Amino acid sequence: MLGNFQQSHLRIEIDAPEAAIRESxxxxxxxxxxxxxxxxxAGLPERLETGLNFTSWVGPIAIAHQVDLAEPYCLRLLLSQGIDGFHEWMWGEGWVQSRIEGITALPLGLGQTLSLLRLKQHLASRQPT
Structure with missing residues (x-):
């Protein structure tokens, strides 16, 4: 795998109930x-379950995911191809935490920050006004 070892741990507050974060x-x-x-x-089941394998793409770069753990308060994905490592999500009432580590040429910290901001925006748009 070409790239550098990178790691990033971020936790943010989100004005959303734990159930909405889990669903997202x-x-x-x-x-x-x-x-x-x-x-x-394409063809993903509605709910991610332990053992599920799927692929995502960031532009032309494919990232293989294996769901290592899918629990009520934690999701851990083992990553390969474009990123060799893992991405772990933990959440609770009003907060979400993301930890990603791996070898890649992609800017993991930037991607993680953008993902958390998009999640926060998504959850805010779902809140009743």
Whole structure:
């Protein structure tokens, strides 16, 4: 794998209930809405489950994902191809934390920050006004 070892850990507050955060992270239809510009492979089941394999693309770069853990408060993805490493999400009432580590030429910290901001924006748009 070409690239450098990178790691990033971010935690942000989100004005959303834990159930809405969980749905946005574990349901593929929700992921597709906020994960842009990353694209997910077709044919994903509605809910991510342990053992599921799928691919996403950032532009022309494919990233293979294996769902290592899908629990009520945690999602851990093992990554290969464009990133060799893992991405772990943890959440609770009003917060979400993302930890990513891997070898890649992609800017992991920037991508992680943008993903968290898009998730926060997505959840804010779902809140009743």
């Amino acid at each position: 992270l574990l349901h593929s239809s929700q992921l597709r809405q906020w994960l842009w510009p990353q694209r997910l492979s």
